[in-house]
Amino acid sequence: MASVLPKCLQHHVATKAVIFPAFVICAVAAYGLLYTELLPMIKTAFSSKSLPEVRNVVVQYKEKHSLHAPGPAVPPSRWVRYPHHKWQGYPLPVLTALPLGRMGNVMGEYSTLWALKHIYNATVFVMPKMRERLMSFPSLSLPICPGKGAETEWTRVGRSGPLNQYNFTKIEMAAAGLFGPKIFLLTRCSFEIQLFNFFKEDLRREFTFDQEIQTKVRAFLAKVLQKRPSDNNRTPPPVLVGFHVRRTDYVRHAMINFGAKLPEDKYFTRALGHYRRRFSNNVAFVVASDDMAFARQRLAHHRDVFFSEGGSPAEDMALLSSCNHSIITLGSYGFWTGYLAGGEVVYPDVKLQRQYRFSREMYETVGLTNFTPISPD
Structure with a gap:
């Protein structure tokens, strides 16, 4: 702390030179405790309206990801790009997903699309039905799929194997371009936590009520x-x-x-x-x-x-x-x-x-x- 104090303090008496840094350290420690642990509750108790705070903005979350947590299934060295192939003016491959299940499942499908977009730099859209299912979240940023193309135009890609073999690596292969310059429809309720957990704070912002x-x-x-x-x-x-x-x-x-x-x-x-x-x-x-x-x-x-x-x-x-x-x-x-x-x-x-x-x-x-x-x- 002494190296960042104003030079004029260096001429103070020894007692003041000791007390001031100690005071600063205590104040910083107290502020940290107040901010991380007590501030939300204190605001609740002493707000002029006596109302608790509702989660409406992203709060910094100090989670340490496990070192063995899986990452993308396809490394960048294997990605394939198609600069001369477009779909309605957008680069291929293009991905969207069927909104299967109820609210929680649809949120997982949206989050999986978000992760594929930001990991593989793929073109991603959400279907109008998915956006309608998630209408309680006005901050969603993934664009709605253009046009009114039939589902039959899309190449379906989903889980590999039966229900007891949980493996959705095919959707990552599609996003990486390994299945060609196509438009892909994610099916069978893709809910890839190991992908979208890297974007936790972004998704908490997306899912603001x-x-x-x-x-x-x-x-x-x-x-x-x-x-x-x-x-x-x-x-x-x-x-x-x-x-x-x-x-x-x-x-x-x-x-x-x-x-x-x-x-x-x-x-x-x-x-x-x-x-x-x-x-x-x-x-x-x-x-x-x-x-x-x-x-x-x-x-x-x-x-x-x-x-x-x-x-x-x-x-x-x-x-x-x-x-x-x-x-x-x-x-x-x-x-x-x-x-x-x-x-x-x-x-x-x-x-x-x-x-x-x-x-x-x-x-x-x-x-x-x-x-x-x-x-x-």
């Missing part, structure tokens, strides 16, 4: 903090933990396709206890589910648990992703609530008979170091 949804979320979280005040007025407000419980059709889907059983009471108790211990019971859990009757039946007896009013899937995702940390079960929707929130994400380490993208094996391979497994049994 519209102002109407943010306003509703802000009002709801304000109610939660009013009902769950801090046990000590001199401490920060409770830490907010989003809790998504996936049920309905996914109970059967997970069992048939992956041999997995959705977690229930034991997992819920362990996940809640994890955060209560971490934050000395100064925590409030915000629960959303596609089966709120089930969620209330299993969790309503906890005094620190609060339930979403269930406006829409987009509103619930905005609510959960605006919390500090997350608890998820299975499925793409729950994954995105934790991924967008950016804090710690507790997930169930379920037993599987077949490969599953939202599993411990996948999360660790991809390098999601903020995802914490907890046994559901």
Whole structure:
């Protein structure tokens, strides 16, 4: 610190020369703690409107990618370019994707397209149906596909092998030009976390909810903090933990396709206890589910648990992703609530008979170091 102090300070007495650097160091340390840990909660407590902040801009996330996390399947030395081949004026190859599944799956398909564009410098568009499915995100930047071409004009490319062989390297080969100067349609729900995780902060910006949804979320979280005040007025407000419980059709889907059983009471108790211990019971859990009757039946007896009013899937995702940390079960929707929130994400380490993208094996391979497994049994 002494080397960057003004020269005039070097002529002060020894006592002042010692005290001033010490003061600066303490101030910087205190500021760092305030900014990274306490500022969001303090703003919540002392805002003139007494409203919590809603995630509407990208916050710097200090995640360290695992060294063994996979990168692109095709190295630049193997890419093939076609400078004289165009499609509607755009260089080939061109890629788009079918918007298959619900909100969480479509977000994964969009993110995969984003990654292919920025890794392989490929021409990428989204179909109008995909943009319509993601209308809650006005900041999406990938352009809509020009013209009204039939799907039959596109060369389909998707997963290699059956469901239990999760391998989408073909879409990367198409983006790299190895399949020729064609227009490609990604199918079979491409959801390549190992590709788009390198663009996490960009995607958090892309998936910014519209102002109407943010306003509703802000009002709801304000109610939660009013009902769950801090046990000590001199401490920060409770830490907010989003809790998504996936049920309905996914109970059967997970069992048939992956041999997995959705977690229930034991997992819920362990996940809640994890955060209560971490934050000395100064925590409030915000629960959303596609089966709120089930969620209330299993969790309503906890005094620190609060339930979403269930406006829409987009509103619930905005609510959960605006919390500090997350608890998820299975499925793409729950994954995105934790991924967008950016804090710690507790997930169930379920037993599987077949490969599953939202599993411990996948999360660790991809390098999601903020995802914490907890046994559901």
